[in-house]
Amino acid sequence: MINHWVILAVYILTFLIGLPANLLAICTFFKKLGNKPSPNDILLFNLTASDLVFLLFLPFKMYEAGAGMEWHLSQTLCSIASYFFFTTIYTSSLLLMAIAIDRYLGLVFPFKYRLMRKPLYAAAGSVIIWLVSAAHCSIVFITVHMPDPNATLSKNICYENFTEQQKKFLLPVRFEFFVVIYLLPLIVCIFCYINCIYILYTRPRITKGKKQRAIGMALCTLTIFLLCFLPYNLSHLVGFSSNDSPWWRYYTLLPSTLNTCLDPFVFYFSSSTFRESKTVSVLKKWCFTHKKTKKKVELSVISIAVV
Known part of the structure; x- marks a missing residue:
């Protein structure tokens, strides 16, 4: 039921576009880190690093698709590849939320927030985000290596075709993923960017260019959340309600990979460092x-x- 050639083609296209774009971004932000970086630069650097980690593990998914969605490597390597693959998806969503909050607070409380806005806080927030997403996605190791003496499913499948024991543990956790590290960041981003645009357009002294960049930033972020992350996270909701992992979940991962191609637009609209590179x-x-x-x-x- 799965057309693995379509999946392979999307993975290859994402890799060829996303890798050079994010390498350009990481070099730009890395130079900025040594020369008075802003909190926004630190958040964007971590977002770029997340995309690059994702792209470095994408060849394993390409191998899987090229083998007809079968996994002929060790299950340990399957769990490691899946862990980093999913961790970076949720790290990106949380970092996009942090960037939205930073911009919102900078507009609503321009003077007070400027005194509190320090790179150290952005670095600490980035570390917390990495830890939160990494801790959540540790479910991959638990699920893959869960002992089940009665299991009869093929071992040539990576992180799919779960046993009933695995489903009882995995599906509720996936539902928590949907609510806590997807839906909540989405709501926060919508709130922040709607208010940012409103504030900018009620201040006549703000230049047209800044207003356009704010709209571009909002549209890019919401496009990533709705186009890239929503299908995959909806599979969590459907799986929890039906008590089964949907077969079309493979296809929902395809828009998630395109996130690495769209993030450079976020860099462009939100960072003068990147625009002026x-x-x-x-x-x-x-x-x-x-x-x-x-x-x-x-x-x-x-x-x-x-x-």
Whole structure:
């Protein structure tokens, strides 16, 4: 029922696009960390690091898809690959929430928050986020290595086809994932960005560029939550209500991988460090020149047609 070639194609496309984009971002933020980084830079650095860890373990999922969704490696390697694969997904959602909160507090309490806004707090918050997502996803090791003498399911499947004993333990935990580390961050992001946009548009002195970047940031974040993370987390809700892991769960992981391709847009709208980096500046200049040249060619063709 699973078309593994579709899954493999999406994984390869994500890897080819996401890896260079996030390498560019990590280099940019790494340089900034040594030169008075802002809390926002630290949060974005951790978001980039999360994407890169995800991409480094993505080849294991590519191997799985290429083998027809079968796993011919050890179950220990299966649990390690799955653990980092899922941990980075939830780390990204929590970091996006932290970035939204940082921007909201900076707008609502500009003077008071500026005095309290220190890079150390952002670093501590990032460590807590990593620990929370890592602790939640330790369920992978518990589930994969749960002893069950009556198990008759094939061992050639990685983190799927669970026994009844595994389901009783796993499905309620997945439901907690949906509520605590997906739905709650989503609600917080919606609240923060709606209020940010409202505040910006009620202050006439705010430049048009800042308003547009705020809208772009909000749209990118909500797109990641709704397009990338929602399908996979809905599978948790469906699995809990039906007492079974849905077969289409494989496909819900595909939008989650695209998160690594969309995060660079978040970097662009939220960080002047990233926008002003040399590579991004060259790309913007190339796109502008290409667009201008194309327009000139179109005008020339029109003028020739009129003549």
